[in-house]
Amino acid sequence: MLNFEFHNPTRIVFGRDTIARLDALLPPAARVLVLYGGGSVRQNGTLAEVRAALGGREVREFGGIEPNPTYETLMRAVALVRQERLDFLLAVGGGSVIDGTKFVAAALSFTGEDPWTILETHGANVTGAMPFGSVLTLPATGSEMNPTAVITRTETAAKLAFRSPYTFPQFSILDPSKTFTLPARQVANGVVDAFVHITEQYLTFPVDARVQDRFAEGLLQTLIEIGPRAVAQPEDYDTRANLVWTATLALNGLIGAGVPGDWATHMIGHELTARFGIDHARTLAVVLPALLRERREAKRGKLLQYAERVWHITEGTEDARIEAAIRRTEAFFESLGLPTRLSSYAVGTEAIDGLVAQLETHGMTALGEQKEITPEVSRRILEASLVPAA
């Protein structure tokens, strides 16, 4: 097992009717900015519940945070907090709203010239953040219990991540019934996003981290078991409860402690979202299978373990078992309605040069757990993702 430090300060409040707990979770005299997205939380009553739970506190609202939140929009929220002298941020929404709130929190304490450098340094220059909490409405990203945020700058089509010890939410309220109004597409996206968060921390090379491996395998098996039902039966509370908690555990630092991390699928996927606007999870469904085939030698040990323990594939040569596991993964994504080929998005070979150039511009030149995914390897992965499944 690799050396590690694990610290996660986010309080999780889980279950039905837990939004009422906000009153106890926020300081009594907090001056609050509630941040939300395109209005789903207004339509489904979540925002009204939040307002009621905040009691007599001074509250302002900032709506309109986009899926793939933009720097340009978030800087307007920063200005509003300063103008209104607010001192607590409350994100109500999915990963985009929570990520956006992390950026606003960090930018408010930032003393440098240009807050965009928070993204360029991946958070290394963050020295503080305004306190914030979240009310989660979409199980997918794990943002509700991690310190990471992914922010897009529209003018340069750059989608970059940052993380800092200062940007953990103080608390997150996870009421699975608040996910009932999600469109099926977003639920399916969430299942795949969580799935790939787990594979990024599991499908690397063995370091004899038995608990982390078994934890990861349990989370993957849970997603395989409940994913289709979570999509088909929106008001099945127990299925949604399992999905919410699995997605949180997939990326709250626990299964990644003491093991190598890959994250190349995410970094290549971010370029696809920045350039073509493809949903985050859908980029992962396209990149992961091609990446696993390209890296099958470096990942051989863990791919064989994945085949056996997650998909129960025990027959055939090593190569046949690995290929079968990748095919089962593709079939799982496709069964949820997520294509596994870039060609499904009308993106062709002409796009590859630009995508590889973007990876280089963003310093993504030695990706993966072995740092061996050079721009040339990324090119091969993207080219393979264009080829229709055999």
Ligand SMILES: NC(=O)c1ccc[n+]([C@@H]2O[C@H](COP(=O)([O-])OP(=O)(O)OC[C@H]3O[C@@H](n4cnc5c(N)ncnc54)[C@H](O)[C@@H]3O)[C@@H](O)[C@H]2O)c1
């Ligand atoms: N912080 C992290 O660790 C992390 C990890 C993975 C991805 N991300 C980032 O998170 C973003 C994606 O977040 P996401 O997948 O949670 O989706 P999202 O927050 O972008 O939301 C997707 C859509 O669902 C709608 N929605 C949300 N809750 C709803 C509800 N209860 N009912 C109806 N509609 C609802 C939103 O309005 C939005 O239109 C991307 O930018 C991605 O890069 C962050």
